Amino acid sequence: MKLTVKLLDIENRGVLLHCTDARSMRVRDGDRVQIVDEATGKTAQAHVDTTGSLIEPGVIGVYRPVNATLAVDEGTPVEVRGAERPASLEHIKKKMDGGRFTKDDTVDIVRDIVDDVLSPGEITAYVTASYINGLDMDEVEYLTRATVETGERLHFTRHPIVDKHSIGGVPGNKITLLIAPIIAASGLLIPKTSSRAITGAGGTADLMEVLAPVSFPALEVQQMTEKVGGAIVWGGATNIAPADDKIITYEYPLRIDARGQMIASVMAKKFAVGADLVVIDIPVGRNTKIATAQEGRKLAREFIDLGERLGMRVECALSYGESLVGHTIGPNLEVREALAVLEGATEPNSLIQKSLSLAGIALEMAGKAGPGQGARAAADILRSGKALEKMRQIIEIQGGDPNVKAEDIVPGECRFDVNAPQDGYVIELNNSALVTLARLAGSPYDHGAGLLVHAKKGTRVRKGDPIFTIYADREWRLERAIEVGRTLMPVLVEGMVLERIPHERWV
């Protein structure tokens, strides 16, 4: 059916049809149509909303994401018809029935995800079936390759390219801000694409944004890395592994953490940036994604296996995941802490040791340090000031102020100290409760919001000593965090009477 385009500024992968047109095309709300601009040959698929009045019969309302593909002007005549059922649905059904994805199946599915041919419900079915019935290593490899091939890639002429990844779940994990400049300062290339927080209080991209812009197309990421040895950018702004971003979107509401998909997701991004050497940080412990060392070792073997299939050398480090890294949660607080270490601070030990260990593994893999000498070599680079110098170059090339100092970066003006209700040892600091508080205080959107933890687990405190401080940029957010914090009990001091009314513990 020939319809005339009306552009509608709605952020949704849909089109709006008059109900009479929908009826004559035999499409119902939620069905899929194919739109063809015969002048340009461009086509797009979209899901149908209907209306009896917002547009006239003969007109198709094209929402913004659809027109990103179609690129038509208002008034353009387009051909619209009910879309064929995509073959990828058969593949998804096969997985539901316990079957295996072939390479071609996987390519069909990933391409249809990227092209928005599959609906949210259908992508959820894919994610759910893959989660329940699992993916074997062949299927994970297919998924990784298809994810890479449906996006952009970096092509460096100099090698080796180093990359790192931390499996999430540990708050305050600002180590990339130290590792990337150390690696780059050693002469290696590290084009680090990072994520923003989904459920956390700040992803690496959120942190780096305190110092410099982080949104660049893939080619610029490559050019910046070639010039100064490294970059720390937001992967979501590139078109690298776009399928992965969508898959994660649909895993999120159900908190699906499908092992095979997670491995493919991580490794696709490494493969797409052309990494030769990859270090994976696997935090282990209660309240992290990996509960036991045994499970962590199994995951490590899978990363290494997939790396071999793709021609990347992978080494993994199991790290202690039950305690936050350093003392801070939230963009400004974390960046200040990391910058201070680059500037020469010798604390916090947990942050420095973890960063040097992981950077050291990469240096050994690249032959920049002998076996067992990597952490020391990394420490030398850090202490020499070369890592700070390199970080300033990275900040500058990304458009930030290279002369920024740790002391320039201040937490929010609104603050509240949470004090020990009595003498004793801190026996529990609940990571997820701390993250919830930081988010309520405004993190990561309000850069000044977050937590500064004074007494980590095992510290002896006296009644009235501050255990942690909540910072916020806005008073009402601080109040909201305090209010919810009363019920969350993020901290327990040995001997605390658990039966008292919660808010008494806060004063």
Added chain:
Amino acid sequence: MKLTVKLLDIENRGVLLHCTDARSMRVRDGDRVQIVDEATGKTAQAHVDTTGSLIEPGVIGVYRPVNATLAVDEGTPVEVRGAERPASLEHIKKKMDGGRFTKDDTVDIVRDIVDDVLSPGEITAYVTASYINGLDMDEVEYLTRATVETGERLHFTRHPIVDKHSIGGVPGNKITLLIAPIIAASGLLIPKTSSRAITGAGGTADLMEVLAPVSFPALEVQQMTEKVGGAIVWGGATNIAPADDKIITYEYPLRIDARGQMIASVMAKKFAVGADLVVIDIPVGRNTKIATAQEGRKLAREFIDLGERLGMRVECALSYGESLVGHTIGPNLEVREALAVLEGATEPNSLIQKSLSLAGIALEMAGKAGPGQGARAAADILRSGKALEKMRQIIEIQGGDPNVKAEDIVPGECRFDVNAPQDGYVIELNNSALVTLARLAGSPYDHGAGLLVHAKKGTRVRKGDPIFTIYADREWRLERAIEVGRTLMPVLVEGMVLERIPHERWV
């Protein structure tokens, strides 16, 4: 956040927010918000689309299905906030991880489906997880009860109430048009809610609509049944088992046919109309939903078991499902065939025998016929003209013309005969190909469209004899059916040379 309502005539369970409002509420496209009209106390949940221009900041565009719940006027101030993550997502996640639904879990999920709290993706996850990991009989019972309790029910004072259901998959299965009037003519009550075709060429509701309106609220269905003994209506127009309609919507794109959900779906509708005695027709054979008699018997036991749990007596009949019932597919053709039998025609045997057998089971269950005497009693009612008389009453009370005759109902004016390409026996009539042809010809939307099959499987034909005729209301649809039919090969005559170019077989 306080926003002012602007009503938008879009058929989608969403609201439109200005992107700046969405940002300050921390909701993203696709997130869920809670809308509260503080004046009436009414609340609704909806998914968020965003725009930079279609509405002003401070305004919320409320789509039509959301306002069906909220019932606010343009300009009403409402409170809008990010919605809590519903508990039902935890239950769905549990099923993904191999757990069992409790009764309360099931109630949460079904209520959130009915109230549109769950997104399409989340409902798909529920359906997918239930399909892959299965539901045991307790879970099926919970689902059935929750489906009934979240919708309307009929409450008859006279009993017993009879109901029937045919598991789908057999084309031309117009038996309800005979069974319902036979049962009602025997003095029993049969409030028959039926479905429209989803993938077929005509559901019972599509057929009945040729004779009379089929959309009534539940209370009217009850009143009509009380007056004349029966009604044949479209279940989708009532608010009986509304969760089921939605679940089916999300199963459809993936062709998910989850056994437990199917049983719950069928039985919820029977339970909700207050049925005491239920006859289930289970067509068995290749190309039906149930491939073997063994599988059919297992399914029958499950229906009977669930019936016992709910206090309904259930009997099942396995029927031959590999061949169409009667000779016709498509609304007018099928209705004409069924009416002719009510008027006294003694053909087609397959239609008459199947209808009498199933009606007979119900008559025996209700004590209207002795054991083994039901089919004969049904035949007596049919031959006496009482079934025709009853059907006319049903047609009249639903607002149709009670004097309608079989000969009044004519197929479409456009027709095409498909003839035998050579002498031989018809060794294959592919049901799903026949249904596809009927749909291409316009069925069930164009009432005159469909197929009349002259030579069913096993019939001896001579070269040039018509095997079936395609009817359509519109020439272009007929041509489309003919064109596709050339490639579908819905019919094989013994000795046909399969290697010849397909379209030669048609002339």
